[in-house]
Amino acid sequence: MITIRKLGVEASFSGQELADLQRQFQENHFVRLPNLIDRALLEELYSQITTAHWENRVHDGIGIEVCLKDAGLVALMNFLLNDQELFQIIQKITGCQTIGCFQGRVYRMIPSAGHYDSWHTDFGEDRLLALSLNLGKEPYQGGALQIQRNNAAGLPIEAPNIQFGHAVLFRLSAELKHRVTKVEGDIPKTAFAGWFKSSPDLWSELTELSQLSQAQSAS
Amino acid sequence: MEKWPTDSRFQVTANTLVKSFDDKIALAHMQTKRFHLLNPTATRIWKSVSSGSSLVELKQQIRQEFDVDPEQLSASIDQILTTLNSENFIEIRS
Numbered sequence: 001m002i003t004i005r006k007l008g009v010e011a012s013f014s015g016q017e018l019a020d021l022q023r024q025f026q027e028n029h030f031v032r033l034p035n036l037i038d039r040a041l042l043e044e045l046y047s048q049i050t051t052a053h054w055e056n057r058v059h060d061g062i063g064i065e066v067c068l069k070d071a072g073l074v075a076l077m078n079f080l081l082n083d084q085e086l087f088q089i090i091q092k093i094t095g096c097q098t099i100g101c102f103q104g105r106v107y108r109m110i111p112s113a114g115h116y117d118s119w120h121t122d123f124g125e126d127r128l129l130a131l132s133l134n135l136g137k138e139p140y141q142g143g144a145l146q147i148q149r150n151n152a153a154g155l156p157i158e159a160p161n162i163q164f165g166h167a168v169l170f171r172l173s174a175e176l177k178h179r180v181t182k183v184e185g186d187i188p189k190t191a192f193a194g195w196f197k198s199s200p201d202l203w204s205e206l207t208e209l210s211q212l213s214q215a216q217s218a219s
Numbered sequence: 220m221e222k223w224p225t226d227s228r229f230q231v232t233a234n235t236l237v238k239s240f241d242d243k244i245a246l247a248h249m250q251t252k253r254f255h256l257l258n259p260t261a262t263r264i265w266k267s268v269s270s271g272s273s274l275v276e277l278k279q280q281i282r283q284e285f286d287v288d289p290e291q292l293s294a295s296i297d298q299i300l301t302t303l304n305s306e307n308f309i310e311i312r313s
Contacts, residue, residue, distance in 0.1 A: 006249075007237045044249060072252030076236070079247045079254065084240035203256075206238065206245045210254035213247075 002089055005038045009085040021093045029147050030159045030170035031093060036133055037080065042165050048073050049135060049190070054108060063117035063180075068106035072216045075209045077192050078104055081131070082205055090169065090196060096128045097198055101205035104194020106135065109143060109183045117180040119148070122195065123172050130178075132193040133167040143189035145170065147178045161191075223300060225275040228312040229268045235308045237269075246308050253306060260285070261299045268300070268309055 002011045013021075025031045037045070052073055054066040068074055087099035109115040122130060132145060139162040147170060148156035161168045170178065172195070183189045200208070231237070234249040244262045246255040257265055263284065267277040278296055282289055303309045 006233075006235065007231070008239060075254070076247055076249065076252055079236055079238065079245070083238055202240060203243060206254070206256060209247075210245070210256055213252050213254045216252065 002033055002036060002086065003038050004036060004041070004080050004083065004086065006041055009083045009089075011085065011089050013089075018092065022095070025094050025169075025171070028157055028159075029176060030145070030157070030168050032159075032161070033131075033167040033169055034163070035165050036167040037165055039165065041080075045073070045077065046135065046137070049106065057107070059117075061118070062120045063115070065107045065109050065115050065117070066113075067108075072213055074104075074106055075212050075216075077106060078102060078194070079206070079209055081194070082202055082209070084202060087196070087202075090129065094129060094169070094171065096196070099128060099196045100126070100199045100201045102131070102194055102196050103205070104131070104192055106190070106192050108188050108190045109180065110188040111140075111142075111183045111185055116182055119177040119179045121150075121172065121174060121177050123174045123176075126197040126199045127172050127195040128198055129169060129196040130172055130193065131167055131169050131196065132161065132191045134161050134164060135190040135192055136162075136187065137164045138187045140183055140187040140189045141185035142181050143183040144181045145178060146181060147171075147176060150175055150177055223274050223297065223311075225273070225278075227274045228271060229274075229300070229304075229309040230271075230312045231269055232307055232310050246303075246306075248307055251307065255303075255306060255308065260295060261303075264296060264299050265303075268303075274300075 021031050053069040055069045057067040058064050081102040081104060091099060144158050144160040145168055146156040146158050159168045236247040238245045244257045244265050263281055267280055278293055281296065282292060285292055
């Protein structure tokens with residue numbers, strides 16, 4: 001169990017639980033991290049997200065979505081994930097190289113709005129792993145993460161994540177592609193998603209977030 | 220700059236997010252969304268403040284660690300506490 005709190009990260013695993021997570025990641029290329037952010041803290045962030053503005057974002061050749069426009073709020077979310085202890089735990093689970101930082105965005109896929117995601121790898125630019133944290137309280141239909149080996153036949157591995165505050169951590173590799181399936185029904189999918197990267201380092205990333213927040217306050 | 224009573228004790232406000240690593244500390248505020256990266260002196264002060272030391276205890280502790288003029292050090296501490304308080308990262312414990 002990993003919990004991100006206001007004053008830091010708490011983690012408690014038995015040897016067996018850690019071994020199970022390591023095995024799941026090796027076999028399926030993803031693990032679930034339930035209740036990754038402390039519930040009271042998540043509720044505070046959620047209340048800010050519900051009143052924030054969104055803007056269209058086109059990922060060339062990959063997909064279309066809307067992204068949270070409030071740079072300060074996104075910086076806060078990124079601040080929470082940029083934690084040395086969290087990085088060390090994730091390195092233990094996945095066996096990845098040293099994590100320098102986390103960079104994420106809050107996105108929403110709205111049914112019937114033409115939003116979609118296509119197969120892509122996200123590999124490169126120092127990216128090691130990806131994480132998607134569900135920020136929706138109502139269960140959405142579709143919108144599942146799928147992972148598949150490039151050029152592989154057969155069904156992809158599917159990692160649905162409809163519980164509020166639960167996260168999916170998954171592997172990035174030149175040999176693996178992933179996508180989010182179309183969101184159906186009436187409920188949009190809202191998630192905080194991003195990459196754990198080997199570079200820049202943590203202090204550089206926090207400095208960047210600090211500068212972003214100063215620019216936002218000045219504007 | 221605020222002149223704090225020597226028996227003042229501070230606490231971290233409920234809106235403060237803290238990251239500690241490699242002897243460095245970064246702060247973020249949930250409402251103002253302002254960030255603060257602490258320098259070594261401010262980091263030392265933060266550790267004393269968050270462990271519940273009073274202002275007089277804090278100044279005694281830091282005086283033993285930093286070889287600088289006591290008056291200058293005291294003024295620096297007051298300045299840092301004033302900044303942290305005005306940014307709502309800390310508040311006087313009631």
